[in-house]
Amino acid sequence: xxxxxxxxxxxxxxxxxxGGAAALLVVVAILLPIAAHSMWTELIRREEPQQYDFLSGTxxxxxxxxxxxxxxxxxxxxxxxxxxxxxxxxxxVSGNLSCADPCPALEFNLTLYSLADAGRRRGLPxxxxxxxxxxxxxxxxxxxxxxxxHGNPSLYPFDDYxxxxxxxxxxxxxxxxxxxxxxxxxxxxxxxxxxxxxxxxDMQPPIRxxxxxxxxxxxxxxxxxxxxxxxxxxxxQHVLAVLLVLLISVSAVLALFMRxxxxxxxxxxxxxxxxxxxxxxxVPSAPSHINVVDLALAFxxxxxxxxxxxxxxxxxYRLNQGTSPTVTTETAGDTGTETPTR
Numbered sequence: 001x002x003x004x005x006x007x008x009x010x011x012x013x014x015x016x017x018x019g020g021a022a023a024l025l026v027v028v029a030i031l032l033p034i035a036a037h038s039m040w041t042e043l044i045r046r047e048e049p050q051q052y053d054f055l056s057g058t059x060x061x062x063x064x065x066x067x068x069x070x071x072x073x074x075x076x077x078x079x080x081x082x083x084x085x086x087x088x089x090x091x092x093v094s095g096n097l098s099c100a101d102p103c104p105a106l107e108f109n110l111t112l113y114s115l116a117d118a119g120r121r122r123g124l125p126x127x128x129x130x131x132x133x134x135x136x137x138x139x140x141x142x143x144x145x146x147x148x149x150h151g152n153p154s155l156y157p158f159d160d161y162x163x164x165x166x167x168x169x170x171x172x173x174x175x176x177x178x179x180x181x182x183x184x185x186x187x188x189x190x191x192x193x194x195x196x197x198x199x200x201x202d203m204q205p206p207i208r209x210x211x212x213x214x215x216x217x218x219x220x221x222x223x224x225x226x227x228x229x230x231x232x233x234x235x236x237q238h239v240l241a242v243l244l245v246l247l248i249s250v251s252a253v254l255a256l257f258m259r260x261x262x263x264x265x266x267x268x269x270x271x272x273x274x275x276x277x278x279x280x281x282x283v284p285s286a287p288s289h290i291n292v293v294d295l296a297l298a299f300x301x302x303x304x305x306x307x308x309x310x311x312x313x314x315x316x317y318r319l320n321q322g323t324s325p326t327v328t329t330e331t332a333g334d335t336g337t338e339t340p341t342r
Contacts, residue, residue: 024246024247024250027243027246028243028247031239031242031243032239032243034235034236034239035235035236035239035240035243036236037235038234038235038236038239039234039236041234042202042234042236049195049196049197050195050205051076051193051194051195052193052194052195052205052206053191053192053193053194054075054077054167054192054193054194054206054225054227055183055186055187055192055224055225056208056225057205057206057207057208057227059205060193069098070098071098071189072098072188072189072190072191073095073096073097073098073132073189073190073191074095074096074098074190074191074193075093075094075095075110075132075190075191075192075193076093076094076095076192076193076194076195077091077092077093077112077165077192077193077194077195078091078092078093078094078194078195078196078197079091079163079194079195079196079197079198079203079229079231080092080144080197080198081197081198081199082149082151082161082198082199082201082231084151084153084156084159084161085153087148087149087150087151087153087161088146088147088148088149089114089146089147089148089149089161089163089198090144090145090146091112091144091145091146091147092142092143092144093110093112093130093141093142093143093144093145094141094142094143095140095141096139096140096141097132097133097139097140097141098139107131107133107171107172108131108132108133108169108170108171108172109129109130109131109132109133109169109170109171109172110129110130110132110167110168110169111127111128111129111130111167111168111169111170112127112128112130112145112147112165112166112167113125113126113127113147113165113166113167113168113223114126114127114147114148114149114163114164114165114166115164115165115166115209115214115223115226116149116150116162116163116164121216122216122218123216123218124219125166126147126148127147128145128146128147130143130145147163147165149161149162149163149231150162150163151231153291154290154291154292155291155292156233156283156291156292156293157233157237157238157240157241157282157283157291157293158233158238158241158292159232159233159291160230160231160232160233161201161230161231161232162228162229162230162231163228163229163231164209164214164226164227164228164229165194165226165227165228165229166211166214166223166224166225166226166227167192167223167224167225167226168180168221168222168223168224169181169186169224180221180222181224182224183224183225186224194206194227194229196229196231198231200233200234200237201231201232201233202231202232202233202234203229203230203231204229204230204231204232206227206228206229207227207228207230208225208226208227208228209226209227209228210226211223211224211225211226214226237282240281240282241282241293244278244281244282245278245282245293245296245297245300248274248275248278248297248300249300251274252271252275252300252304255267255271256304256307256308256311261311261312261315264308264311265312268304268305268308271304272301272304272305275297275300275301275304276297276301278293278297279293279294279297
Protein backbone atom coordinates (compact mmCIF):
# COMPACT_ATOMS: atom_id res chain seq x y z
CA UNK A 1 0.00 0.00 0.00
CA UNK A 2 1.38 3.38 -0.98
CA UNK A 3 1.84 6.28 1.39
CA UNK A 4 -1.09 8.14 -0.21
CA UNK A 5 -3.41 5.17 0.21
CA UNK A 6 -2.31 4.83 3.83
CA UNK A 7 -3.11 8.47 4.52
CA UNK A 8 -6.54 8.12 2.90
CA UNK A 9 -7.27 5.02 4.99
CA UNK A 10 -6.25 6.80 8.19
CA UNK A 11 -8.40 9.78 7.23
CA UNK A 12 -11.45 7.58 6.73
CA UNK A 13 -10.78 5.76 9.99
CA UNK A 14 -10.52 9.12 11.76
CA UNK A 15 -13.83 10.24 10.28
CA UNK A 16 -15.44 6.95 11.27
CA UNK A 17 -14.15 7.29 14.83
CA UNK A 18 -15.40 10.88 15.00
CA GLY A 19 -18.84 9.80 13.77
CA GLY A 20 -18.97 6.98 16.31
CA ALA A 21 -17.98 9.35 19.13
CA ALA A 22 -20.68 11.83 18.09
CA ALA A 23 -23.29 9.06 17.93
CA LEU A 24 -22.26 7.87 21.38
CA LEU A 25 -22.64 11.38 22.82
CA VAL A 26 -26.11 11.66 21.26
CA VAL A 27 -27.17 8.33 22.83
CA VAL A 28 -25.85 9.43 26.23
CA ALA A 29 -27.60 12.82 25.95
CA ILE A 30 -30.91 11.09 25.18
CA LEU A 31 -30.74 8.35 27.81
CA LEU A 32 -29.45 10.36 30.80
CA PRO A 33 -32.62 12.52 31.18
CA ILE A 34 -34.72 9.34 30.96
CA ALA A 35 -32.67 7.78 33.76
CA ALA A 36 -32.91 10.92 35.92
CA HIS A 37 -36.70 11.10 35.48
CA SER A 38 -37.02 7.41 36.33
CA MET A 39 -34.98 7.81 39.52
CA TRP A 40 -37.11 10.75 40.64
CA THR A 41 -40.30 8.82 39.90
CA GLU A 42 -39.04 5.86 41.91
CA LEU A 43 -38.37 8.06 44.96
CA ILE A 44 -41.93 9.40 44.88
CA ARG A 45 -43.54 6.03 44.17
CA ARG A 46 -41.73 4.28 47.02
CA GLU A 47 -43.06 6.81 49.51
CA GLU A 48 -46.73 6.45 48.48
CA PRO A 49 -47.43 3.20 46.60
CA GLN A 50 -50.72 3.25 44.75
CA GLN A 51 -53.57 1.14 46.12
CA TYR A 52 -56.06 -0.64 43.86
CA ASP A 53 -59.44 -2.21 44.44
CA PHE A 54 -58.72 -5.92 44.15
CA LEU A 55 -62.16 -6.86 42.85
CA SER A 56 -62.33 -4.26 40.07
CA GLY A 57 -58.66 -3.32 39.56
CA THR A 58 -59.39 0.42 39.73
CA UNK A 59 -57.19 2.83 41.75
CA UNK A 60 -58.39 3.64 45.27
CA UNK A 61 -58.94 7.36 45.83
CA UNK A 62 -58.72 8.52 49.43
CA UNK A 63 -60.61 11.56 50.71
CA UNK A 64 -61.48 13.21 54.02
CA UNK A 65 -65.08 12.09 53.57
CA UNK A 66 -64.21 8.39 53.79
CA UNK A 67 -66.21 6.69 56.54
CA UNK A 68 -65.53 3.12 57.64
CA UNK A 69 -68.59 0.90 57.59
CA UNK A 70 -68.90 -1.06 60.85
CA UNK A 71 -70.47 -4.06 59.12
CA UNK A 72 -67.77 -4.44 56.44
CA UNK A 73 -64.43 -6.25 56.73
CA UNK A 74 -61.28 -4.75 55.23
CA UNK A 75 -58.57 -6.89 53.65
CA UNK A 76 -55.33 -5.48 52.21
CA UNK A 77 -53.03 -7.56 49.98
CA UNK A 78 -49.45 -6.28 49.66
CA UNK A 79 -46.86 -7.82 47.34
CA UNK A 80 -43.72 -7.37 49.44
CA UNK A 81 -41.16 -9.15 47.28
CA UNK A 82 -40.41 -11.35 44.29
CA UNK A 83 -37.54 -13.81 44.42
CA UNK A 84 -36.19 -13.93 40.87
CA UNK A 85 -34.19 -17.12 41.47
CA UNK A 86 -37.13 -19.19 42.75
CA UNK A 87 -39.83 -17.13 40.96
CA UNK A 88 -41.86 -16.87 44.15
CA UNK A 89 -43.89 -13.82 45.18
CA UNK A 90 -44.37 -13.01 48.87
CA UNK A 91 -47.70 -11.43 49.83
CA UNK A 92 -48.74 -9.96 53.17
CA VAL A 93 -52.50 -10.28 53.75
CA SER A 94 -53.79 -8.21 56.63
CA GLY A 95 -56.90 -6.39 57.79
CA ASN A 96 -59.73 -6.36 60.25
CA LEU A 97 -62.96 -8.35 60.31
CA SER A 98 -66.34 -6.90 61.20
CA CYS A 99 -69.80 -8.33 61.65
CA ALA A 100 -73.01 -7.45 63.42
CA ASP A 101 -73.01 -8.72 67.02
CA PRO A 102 -73.45 -11.48 67.72
CA CYS A 103 -71.26 -12.76 64.88
CA PRO A 104 -72.66 -15.76 63.04
CA ALA A 105 -71.06 -19.07 63.94
CA LEU A 106 -69.62 -19.81 60.51
CA GLU A 107 -66.18 -20.39 59.03
CA PHE A 108 -65.11 -17.98 56.31
CA ASN A 109 -62.18 -19.04 54.14
CA LEU A 110 -60.38 -16.98 51.49
CA THR A 111 -58.17 -18.72 48.91
CA LEU A 112 -55.68 -16.99 46.62
CA TYR A 113 -54.50 -18.68 43.41
CA SER A 114 -51.63 -18.22 40.96
CA LEU A 115 -53.45 -18.72 37.65
CA ALA A 116 -50.91 -18.23 34.85
CA ASP A 117 -51.20 -20.82 32.06
CA ALA A 118 -54.67 -21.57 33.38
CA GLY A 119 -55.90 -22.70 29.97
CA ARG A 120 -53.34 -25.54 29.84
CA ARG A 121 -53.94 -27.30 33.11
CA ARG A 122 -55.94 -29.99 34.77
CA GLY A 123 -56.65 -29.54 38.45
CA LEU A 124 -56.46 -26.40 40.49
CA PRO A 125 -53.31 -24.20 40.30
CA UNK A 126 -51.03 -23.36 43.27
CA UNK A 127 -52.97 -21.68 46.06
CA UNK A 128 -52.99 -20.68 49.70
CA UNK A 129 -56.01 -20.58 52.00
CA UNK A 130 -56.64 -18.09 54.82
CA UNK A 131 -59.11 -18.56 57.67
CA UNK A 132 -60.97 -15.26 58.05
CA UNK A 133 -63.80 -16.43 60.27
CA UNK A 134 -65.40 -13.41 61.98
CA UNK A 135 -66.62 -15.58 64.84
CA UNK A 136 -63.07 -16.13 66.10
CA UNK A 137 -61.75 -14.12 69.02
CA UNK A 138 -59.18 -12.22 67.03
CA UNK A 139 -60.70 -9.85 64.50
CA UNK A 140 -57.40 -8.32 63.41
CA UNK A 141 -55.27 -10.60 61.28
CA UNK A 142 -51.97 -10.54 59.39
CA UNK A 143 -50.51 -13.46 57.46
CA UNK A 144 -47.72 -13.97 54.94
CA UNK A 145 -48.24 -16.26 51.96
CA UNK A 146 -46.21 -17.26 48.90
CA UNK A 147 -47.34 -17.87 45.33
CA UNK A 148 -45.38 -18.67 42.14
CA UNK A 149 -44.89 -16.07 39.41
CA HIS A 150 -43.77 -16.40 35.79
CA GLY A 151 -40.73 -14.61 34.36
CA ASN A 152 -37.24 -14.98 32.92
CA PRO A 153 -34.58 -13.86 35.43
CA SER A 154 -31.80 -14.44 32.88
CA LEU A 155 -32.92 -11.25 31.08
CA TYR A 156 -31.91 -9.06 34.05
CA PRO A 157 -32.26 -6.06 34.13
CA PHE A 158 -34.80 -6.42 31.31
CA ASP A 159 -36.66 -9.21 33.11
CA ASP A 160 -40.30 -8.91 34.08
CA TYR A 161 -42.65 -11.11 36.09
CA UNK A 162 -46.34 -11.84 35.92
CA UNK A 163 -48.82 -13.06 38.51
CA UNK A 164 -52.42 -13.84 37.64
CA UNK A 165 -53.90 -13.52 41.12
CA UNK A 166 -57.27 -15.20 41.49
CA UNK A 167 -59.55 -15.39 44.50
CA UNK A 168 -62.24 -17.74 45.68
CA UNK A 169 -64.12 -17.84 48.98
CA UNK A 170 -66.32 -20.32 50.86
CA UNK A 171 -68.44 -20.21 54.00
CA UNK A 172 -69.02 -23.24 56.22
CA UNK A 173 -72.37 -23.13 58.01
CA UNK A 174 -72.85 -24.42 61.60
CA UNK A 175 -74.41 -27.60 60.20
CA UNK A 176 -71.28 -28.28 58.12
CA UNK A 177 -72.72 -27.17 54.79
CA UNK A 178 -70.14 -25.48 52.57
CA UNK A 179 -71.45 -22.75 50.27
CA UNK A 180 -69.64 -20.84 47.56
CA UNK A 181 -69.60 -17.06 48.06
CA UNK A 182 -70.48 -15.08 44.94
CA UNK A 183 -68.95 -11.81 43.79
CA UNK A 184 -72.13 -9.91 44.65
CA UNK A 185 -72.14 -11.34 48.17
CA UNK A 186 -68.50 -10.59 48.90
CA UNK A 187 -68.82 -6.99 47.65
CA UNK A 188 -71.38 -6.41 50.43
CA UNK A 189 -69.34 -7.91 53.25
CA UNK A 190 -65.69 -6.99 52.51
CA UNK A 191 -63.44 -4.42 50.83
CA UNK A 192 -60.27 -5.78 49.22
CA UNK A 193 -57.33 -3.55 48.34
CA UNK A 194 -54.06 -4.37 46.58
CA UNK A 195 -50.67 -2.65 46.46
CA UNK A 196 -47.00 -3.45 45.88
CA UNK A 197 -43.83 -2.88 47.87
CA UNK A 198 -41.76 -5.36 45.86
CA UNK A 199 -38.31 -3.85 46.27
CA UNK A 200 -36.78 -2.79 42.95
CA UNK A 201 -39.69 -4.08 40.86
CA ASP A 202 -42.53 -1.77 39.84
CA MET A 203 -46.07 -3.13 39.64
CA GLN A 204 -48.13 -1.85 36.73
CA PRO A 205 -51.86 -1.12 37.23
CA PRO A 206 -53.75 -4.43 37.54
CA ILE A 207 -55.55 -5.77 34.48
CA ARG A 208 -58.82 -7.53 35.23
CA UNK A 209 -59.15 -10.93 33.59
CA UNK A 210 -62.54 -12.49 32.91
CA UNK A 211 -62.73 -15.40 35.41
CA UNK A 212 -64.48 -17.52 32.80
CA UNK A 213 -61.43 -17.31 30.50
CA UNK A 214 -59.19 -19.03 33.10
CA UNK A 215 -61.76 -21.61 34.15
CA UNK A 216 -60.68 -25.19 33.45
CA UNK A 217 -63.18 -27.95 32.81
CA UNK A 218 -62.06 -29.70 35.99
CA UNK A 219 -62.52 -26.69 38.30
CA UNK A 220 -65.27 -27.25 40.89
CA UNK A 221 -66.13 -23.52 41.10
CA UNK A 222 -65.87 -20.12 39.41
CA UNK A 223 -63.26 -17.62 40.60
CA UNK A 224 -64.57 -14.42 42.17
CA UNK A 225 -61.99 -12.22 40.47
CA UNK A 226 -58.69 -12.56 38.60
CA UNK A 227 -56.19 -9.72 38.33
CA UNK A 228 -53.09 -9.82 36.13
CA UNK A 229 -50.17 -8.20 37.95
CA UNK A 230 -47.12 -7.21 35.89
CA UNK A 231 -43.81 -6.39 37.57
CA UNK A 232 -40.83 -4.85 35.76
CA UNK A 233 -37.55 -3.11 36.55
CA UNK A 234 -37.42 0.70 36.63
CA UNK A 235 -36.30 2.42 33.42
CA UNK A 236 -33.13 3.80 35.03
CA GLN A 237 -31.80 0.24 35.54
CA HIS A 238 -32.23 -0.42 31.81
CA VAL A 239 -30.45 2.83 30.93
CA LEU A 240 -27.66 2.21 33.45
CA ALA A 241 -26.98 -1.27 32.07
CA VAL A 242 -26.93 -0.12 28.43
CA LEU A 243 -24.74 2.93 29.01
CA LEU A 244 -22.20 1.25 31.29
CA VAL A 245 -21.73 -1.78 29.03
CA LEU A 246 -21.53 0.47 25.96
CA LEU A 247 -19.06 2.93 27.50
CA ILE A 248 -16.80 0.26 28.99
CA SER A 249 -16.76 -1.49 25.59
CA VAL A 250 -15.68 1.71 23.85
CA SER A 251 -13.02 2.30 26.49
CA ALA A 252 -11.68 -1.23 26.00
CA VAL A 253 -11.51 -0.80 22.22
CA LEU A 254 -9.70 2.53 22.51
CA ALA A 255 -7.20 1.07 24.96
CA LEU A 256 -6.65 -1.89 22.66
CA PHE A 257 -5.75 0.15 19.59
CA MET A 258 -4.14 3.22 21.16
CA ARG A 259 -1.79 1.61 23.65
CA UNK A 260 1.50 0.02 22.71
CA UNK A 261 1.99 -3.73 22.91
CA UNK A 262 4.08 -3.41 26.07
CA UNK A 263 1.44 -1.29 27.80
CA UNK A 264 -1.32 -3.72 26.83
CA UNK A 265 0.59 -6.78 28.05
CA UNK A 266 1.30 -5.12 31.38
CA UNK A 267 -2.17 -3.60 31.87
CA UNK A 268 -4.47 -6.24 30.39
CA UNK A 269 -5.30 -7.65 33.84
CA UNK A 270 -6.41 -4.27 35.17
CA UNK A 271 -8.41 -3.63 32.00
CA UNK A 272 -10.29 -6.92 32.39
CA UNK A 273 -10.96 -6.24 36.08
CA UNK A 274 -12.28 -2.79 35.14
CA UNK A 275 -14.66 -4.29 32.60
CA UNK A 276 -15.96 -6.94 34.99
CA UNK A 277 -16.24 -4.33 37.76
CA UNK A 278 -19.17 -2.81 35.86
CA UNK A 279 -21.13 -5.89 36.90
CA UNK A 280 -21.07 -4.86 40.57
CA UNK A 281 -22.73 -1.56 39.61
CA UNK A 282 -25.38 -2.96 37.25
CA VAL A 283 -26.04 -6.14 39.27
CA PRO A 284 -25.82 -5.08 42.95
CA SER A 285 -26.79 -8.51 44.30
CA ALA A 286 -25.30 -11.88 43.45
CA PRO A 287 -27.91 -13.74 41.36
CA SER A 288 -27.76 -17.52 41.12
CA HIS A 289 -28.26 -17.45 37.36
CA ILE A 290 -26.49 -16.08 34.30
CA ASN A 291 -28.01 -12.86 32.96
CA VAL A 292 -27.55 -10.68 29.89
CA VAL A 293 -25.17 -8.31 31.72
CA ASP A 294 -22.82 -11.21 32.51
CA LEU A 295 -22.99 -12.42 28.91
CA ALA A 296 -22.38 -8.93 27.47
CA LEU A 297 -19.36 -8.24 29.69
CA ALA A 298 -17.95 -11.72 29.09
CA PHE A 299 -18.30 -11.14 25.34
CA UNK A 300 -16.44 -7.82 25.60
CA UNK A 301 -13.61 -9.51 27.51
CA UNK A 302 -13.49 -12.35 24.96
CA UNK A 303 -13.29 -9.93 22.02
CA UNK A 304 -10.63 -7.92 23.85
CA UNK A 305 -8.45 -10.99 24.41
CA UNK A 306 -8.90 -12.21 20.84
CA UNK A 307 -7.99 -8.77 19.44
CA UNK A 308 -5.00 -8.59 21.78
CA UNK A 309 -3.83 -12.00 20.53
CA UNK A 310 -4.13 -10.78 16.93
CA UNK A 311 -2.13 -7.64 17.72
CA UNK A 312 0.60 -9.67 19.40
CA UNK A 313 0.70 -12.13 16.49
CA UNK A 314 0.94 -9.25 13.99
CA UNK A 315 3.68 -7.59 16.03
CA UNK A 316 5.71 -10.82 16.21
CA TYR A 317 5.21 -11.39 12.49
CA ARG A 318 6.56 -7.92 11.66
CA LEU A 319 9.57 -8.54 13.92
CA ASN A 320 10.33 -11.81 12.15
CA GLN A 321 9.94 -10.17 8.75
CA GLY A 322 12.25 -7.34 9.75
CA THR A 323 9.53 -4.72 9.24
CA SER A 324 9.25 -3.52 12.80
CA PRO A 325 9.11 0.23 13.28
CA THR A 326 12.59 1.70 12.86
CA VAL A 327 14.09 3.76 15.59
CA THR A 328 15.79 7.01 14.64
CA THR A 329 17.49 9.59 16.80
CA GLU A 330 17.23 13.28 16.99
CA THR A 331 19.06 15.87 19.00
CA ALA A 332 17.08 17.06 22.01
CA GLY A 333 17.57 20.82 22.32
CA ASP A 334 21.05 22.15 23.18
CA THR A 335 21.97 19.35 25.54
CA GLY A 336 23.47 17.25 22.79
CA THR A 337 21.63 14.10 23.98
CA GLU A 338 19.91 11.86 21.47
CA THR A 339 16.27 10.84 22.00
CA PRO A 340 14.85 7.78 20.21
CA THR A 341 11.65 8.35 18.26
CA ARG A 342 9.33 5.96 16.43
